[in-house]
Amino acid sequence: MYDRILLSTDGGVASDAAETHAIELAAQHDATLHILYVIDESVVTAYSGDEYVDEAEGPEHGLEELGEKTLTAVQKAAADAGVETVEVIRQGEPAEIIVEYADDEDMDMLVLGTKRRPEEYRTLLGSVTDRVLRLTSRPAAVIKTEVSK
Numbered sequence: 001m002y003d004r005i006l007l008s009t010d011g012g013v014a015s016d017a018a019e020t021h022a023i024e025l026a027a028q029h030d031a032t033l034h035i036l037y038v039i040d041e042s043v044v045t046a047y048s049g050d051e052y053v054d055e056a057e058g059p060e061h062g063l064e065e066l067g068e069k070t071l072t073a074v075q076k077a078a079a080d081a082g083v084e085t086v087e088v089i090r091q092g093e094p095a096e097i098i099v100e101y102a103d104d105e106d107m108d109m110l111v112l113g114t115k116r117r118p119e120e121y122r123t124l125l126g127s128v129t130d131r132v133l134r135l136t137s138r139p140a141a142v143i144k145t146e147v148s149k
Helices: 013-029 041-045 059-080 094-104 119-125 128-135
Strands: 004-008 032-040 085-092 109-116 140-146
Touching: 004 013, 004 094, 013 032, 013 059, 013 109, 013 140, 032 041, 032 059, 032 094, 059 085, 085 094, 094 109, 094 128, 109 128, 128 140
Parallel strands: 004 032, 004 109, 032 085, 109 140
Antiparallel strands: none
8 A cells, every 4th residue: 555655754752753653654564664854944044154164064064964863763773674765865944845755756655743732832833744734635644742841
């Protein structure tokens, strides 16, 4: 039923349960798991860069390192479960990049993590997962994680 599953992860607490779910789903369906880490362009461009001596010290460098570390950890867990993976880092607006990647690679299922937050929080800030769900026409599983108040 599923040949290509997309896990979008940011390495945060909300991604942990989604990573586990995506790996288990891929193993059950003998699917390839695409692991996508998006460097949020708004974070990179929010800094003037004046305090950095060279590009290797800028915020994008730290975010790339976090992305590589995150992808490696998920890839290892997937390999331990016998799941084939494709690891990808992209930069841009996260929801748009996730949907674009899913469409370009013809994903059968998206797996996204989210933190369960109070309604007031979501009304003010929303979430990447909410936006992806509004933009995509593909099936998606949302794995919720409780956060302490």
